[in-house]
Amino acid sequence: MGDVDRYLESNRSLWDEWAELHARSDWYDLDSVRRGVDKLRPYEVDEVGDVSGLTMLHLQCQIGADSVSWARRGAKVTGVDFSSRAVGIANALAKELGVDATFVCSDVMRLPETLAGTWDVVYTSRGVLGWLPDLAGWARIIEAYLNPGGFVYLTDIHPIAKTLDDTSVELRVSRPYWPRPAPVTYRVEGSYADPNAKIESSVKYLWTHSTGEIITAMAQAGLIIEFFHEFSWLDRPWPFLRQRSGREFVLPDDIEAELPLFFSLRARKK
Numbered sequence: 610m611g612d613v614d615r616y617l618e619s620n621r622s623l624w625d626e627w628a629e630l631h632a633r634s635d636w637y638d639l640d641s642v643r644r645g646v647d648k649l650r651p652y653e654v655d656e657v658g659d660v661s662g663l664t665m666l667h668l669q670c671q672i673g674a675d676s677v678s679w680a681r682r683g684a685k686v687t688g689v690d691f692s693s694r695a696v697g698i699a700n701a702l703a704k705e706l707g708v709d710a711t712f713v714c715s716d717v718m719r720l721p722e723t724l725a726g727t728w729d730v731v732y733t734s735r736g737v738l739g740w741l742p743d744l745a746g747w748a749r750i751i752e753a754y755l756n757p758g759g760f761v762y763l764t765d766i767h768p769i770a771k772t773l774d775d776t777s778v779e780l781r782v783s784r785p786y787w788p789r790p791a792p793v794t795y796r797v798e799g800s801y802a803d804p805n806a807k808i809e810s811s812v813k814y815l816w817t818h819s820t821g822e823i824i825t826a827m828a829q830a831g832l833i834i835e836f837f838h839e840f841s842w843l844d845r846p847w848p849f850l851r852q853r854s855g856r857e858f859v860l861p862d863d864i865e866a867e868l869p870l871f872f873s874l875r876a877r878k879k
Contacts, residue, residue, distance in 0.1 A: 628695035636802035673699025739815035747829035832876035839869035
């Protein structure tokens with residue numbers, strides 16, 4: 610087993626723990642999903658557009674809450690995640706709710722070994738990029754899974770925001786921005802969904818990806834970039850941010866600087 614495989618296996622063990630934790634958490638609130646609450650954000654619904662009758666491949670789907678929401682909007686969804694526990698929870702949820710969504714357990718970088726076919730839309734969102742060791746290879750996999758004229762939609766924490774210390778009460782740059790082969794090791798305490806939760810995993814390994822790397826990976830995979838949007842809010846409560854509304858957290862009023870904290874990208878296959 611090489612170094613990358615060891616990092617990924619450690620991350621997989623962490624996500625297996627997080628899957629069980631997240632399924633019980635107020636953050637994901639699966640009971641509200643069962644009642645019909647849509648977990649998608651309004652901006653991404655607008656940017657993806659009408660998915661009625663379309664096939665969608667949801668990469669790094671975790672426990673399937675967003676996949677269920679897209680299925681309820683008319684998409685035929687195939688979700689992928691490398692955590693077997695997450696996939697089990699997602700499949701059980703889709704079966705319970707009777708939605709057109711199925712889930713496959715696979716590392717996205719090895720997905721061609723497991724899953725055949727092409728889709729109209731590839732979707733992935735919120736906290737996905739840092740877990741990927743090879744962004745160029747990931748983009749090529751996405752391109753191969755798209756039907757001609759289909760598109761990929763990605764929304765995530767902005768690479769500039771990822772340089773900020775998410776444990777500090779002050780705005781502070783403390784993390785790398787430029788891509789590098791080796792991941793950065795971070796201590797883990799609980800989860801973003803429940804910081805006080807007790808878990809066995811103690812570290813996570815995250816790869817750094819810059820804005821330029823994201824855009825270049827898509828373009829060099831042969832995809833036509835339709836937009837790259839930047840937003841002034843983040844979807845999680847880092848200590849130095851103030852809550853503006855719901856799941857939107859912004860820089861405090863006494864900071865005059867402007868920073869992009871989240872982004873979205875859509876790129877289409879010829």
